[in-house]
Amino acid sequence: MDDNQRSGCPINLTLEVVGDKWSLLIVRDMMFGNRRHFRELLTKSEEHISSNILADRLKTLLDQGIITRDDDPSHKQKGIYSLTEKGIEMLPILAQISGWGYKYLPVSEELGIRAKLLSEGGPKMWAEFTDELRESHLGVKRRRKAGPSVGERLQAAYQRVLARKRKK
Amino acid sequence: MDDNQRSGCPINLTLEVVGDKWSLLIVRDMMFGNRRHFRELLTKSEEHISSNILADRLKTLLDQGIITRDDDPSHKQKGIYSLTEKGIEMLPILAQISGWGYKYLPVSEELGIRAKLLSEGGPKMWAEFTDELRESHLGVKRRRKAGPSVGERLQAAYQRVLARKRKK
DNA sequence: ACAACCAGTTGCAAAATGAGAGCAGTTTGG
């Protein structure tokens, strides 16, 4: 498709694929927000991507093999987007970006809590979450661990902060 | 400065700062290529950034406190750009991006070798390299370790691949 | 039957990008 690449440097090549303001946010929402339909990605995130951009980025992510699209059996028009292994393995990138932003930028409390936990959890927690993503996006069965999953823990922490803020 | 931020999410905030095709390449060149002058950044990288974009991105990175600029005592017109601690701590982000690109994209052999070593070296190697950057960019003295530095090892590996390729 | 919902597409204005030339001052080599 796009052969006019600037160099064979891994950082450059990665940026040519996801080096824009939206692609990684879409991956983030699929990973941490479990958004799997076009409408969910369009409306249920804070940043208000516009529909043409979303459509364009989903196309690129599909072309690049970072996500896949399947028909939703329950609704003839709905598509279900899933992360591939290639997409799932972007987690450490997002985790590092998230950790750096948490440390150095004016992050809101409720949206920062996930970053904090993920950063403190380190590679071990990332690996566990990666396994959970393989189950929910690739259908790979895994042995149940005791207690709540990483995804659940992150979500719970977020809700706790929200509840606390509403009280005040 | 820029108040029209899209959300307080750490990932979003980070992308608003460096989420474009050039900013991270500039940081990369300062980190791994030790480019410290405008001309070096302009001409000594594979991707051929144009001067107006480079000037603009350096300004943003300065505003964001990711780099600093000092006059070069040896040349009245030259400026020396240095990474701040905030900039140096982007290393893990670059390392993960680099590792992912190395695994999934058509990286050239000579430019991939650094990614490979950095990925295999893991967080321990990153911490050592971070210390070296603190010395070269912030002037923080550190205890010399035995043997070649991480920066030297990466550079040497790159040269070795180049030499081998020229032979063929 | 009809409103609400679905995944996008289209048209258009505004902003960002990119190539190249140009500039004022500085340093270097002969």
Added chain:
DNA sequence: CCAAACTGCTCTCATTTTGCAACTGGTTGT
């Protein structure tokens, strides 16, 4: 001592990308 090369940029202008909002053609639930 002078010309050439080098310095960090800035300016212009064409092209590309972005972003908003309206719209399409179909599906689903009541």
